Amino acid sequence: MIIRKSPAELEKMRRAGLLVYNILQELARTVEEGVSTHDLEIAAERMIRDAGARPAFKGYYVPAAGSRYPFVLCTSLNDEVVHGMPSRKRVLRKGDIVSIDTGVQIDGYYGDSAVTVPVGEPNEQVKKLLEVTEASLELAIDKVRSGNRLFDVCGAVERHVLAHGFSIVREYVGHGIGTALHEEPQVPNYVDRKNENPRLKEGMVLAIEPMVNAGKADTRVLADKWTAVTRDGSFSAHFEHCVAVTANGPWVLTRP
Ligand code: MF3
Ligand code: CO
Numbered sequence: 001m002i003i004r005k006s007p008a009e010l011e012k013m014r015r016a017g018l019l020v021y022n023i024l025q026e027l028a029r030t031v032e033e034g035v036s037t038h039d040l041e042i043a044a045e046r047m048i049r050d051a052g053a054r055p056a057f058k059g060y061y062v063p064a065a066g067s068r069y070p071f072v073l074c075t076s077l078n079d080e081v082v083h084g085m086p087s088r089k090r091v092l093r094k095g096d097i098v099s100i101d102t103g104v105q106i107d108g109y110y111g112d113s114a115v116t117v118p119v120g121e122p123n124e125q126v127k128k129l130l131e132v133t134e135a136s137l138e139l140a141i142d143k144v145r146s147g148n149r150l151f152d153v154c155g156a157v158e159r160h161v162l163a164h165g166f167s168i169v170r171e172y173v174g175h176g177i178g179t180a181l182h183e184e185p186q187v188p189n190y191v192d193r194k195n196e197n198p199r200l201k202e203g204m205v206l207a208i209e210p211m212v213n214a215g216k217a218d219t220r221v222l223a224d225k226w227t228a229v230t231r232d233g234s235f236s237a238h239f240e241h242c243v244a245v246t247a248n249g250p251w252v253l254t255r256p
Contacts, residue, residue: 002176002184004203009109010244010251013178013205016053016111017242017253019104023047024115027073031117033094037075040100041086045072048104056103056110056181065225074101074114081211081219081228081236082172094120097130099238101209103181110181112207113254114240125214126235129166133212133237136160136189140208144200144243144250150185151197157210158190167217169236172228174209177242200245205253209240 005013026047027040048055055072062069062083069083076084076099077092084090084099092098101114116130139156161168174187185198189210213219215234222229230236244251 002198002204003178004201005178005205005244006203009178010203010205010253012107012109013111013242013244013253016104016106016109017113018256019048019051019053019106020102020111020113021255023102024100024113027100028115028117031092031098031119033092033119035092036088037073037077037084037086037090037092037098038088040075041071041073044102048072051104051106053104053106056105056112060181067225069226072102075099076101076227076236076238078235079230079233081169081213081230082238083226083228085224085226092119095123097122097126097235097237099236101238101240108179110177110179111254112177112181112240112242114209114238116237116239128164129212129214129235129237132161132164132166133210134239136210136212137208137239137241140210141241141243141250141252144206144245146200146202146245146247148200149197150187150200151191153206153208154188155191157208161189161210161212167213167215169211169213169219170217171219172211174207174240177205177207202245202247204245205242207240207242209238211236211238
């Protein structure tokens with residue numbers, strides 16, 4: 001069942017969404033050579049607590065990992081796809097890309113968003129990977145309209161990514177969001193005909209999060225049980241927004 005939110009509930013999700021936006025903006029400005037992913041974690045945790053919010057990821061149980069995630073951020077470098085863990089030892093270097101993913105809960109409602117940021121000037125291929133991934137998210141956002149179907153959203157990401165010669169991660173998907181971080185439906189970044197294709201209705205909120213690899217799609221999880229990496233070592237990008245279906249079209253809750 002896909003839970004629909006009232007306008008008052010969407011306003012609460014908006015507050016969570018804007019806090020997540022502000023955190024990611026601030027962290028993106030902080031990203032430069034010599035900064036560690038632990039530095040980003042500390043800054044994010046302070047902003048979340050200062051806002052009177054609760055971090056959504058820290059303590060979140062993920063069955064596949066078999067434990068609770070220990071940080072407020074996922075910081076995934078280069079060939080890391082998702083769930084990279086902040087560390088004092090991971091110091092950013094020119095030529096790296098870092099995907100920063102975070103979520104917060106305010107007044108019972110969640111926000112969740114991710115960006116991938118280059119450290120220094122990216123080379124042409126990396127630049128294209130970031131542009132194509134972000135553009136695929138924008139195309140999907142534009143499909144979040146009453147009367148459209150879920151596959152319109154999934155298909156928009158898939159078509160754009162494949163047309164540019166990159167590959168789509170299949171093991172990790174977007175999701176509904178509201179009073180839980182993960183609600184129905186799953187939002188794969190490809191049309192999955194084994195799943196249902198519900199019609200989108202006012203009040204539904206989707207967290208759309210394309211994870212795109214420069215090389216092959218296959219991933220594996222490191223011995224830490226969390227960090228997902230590309231099998232071929234190619235770079236991976238990740239962008240995410242929470243988007244509500246409204247009478248006026250898509251409402252991106254995680255940006256102004
Ligand atoms: N943005 C990811 C998601 O929505 C990361 C959350 S997993 C966690 O699924 F364990 F880090 F919380
Ligand atoms: Co998410």
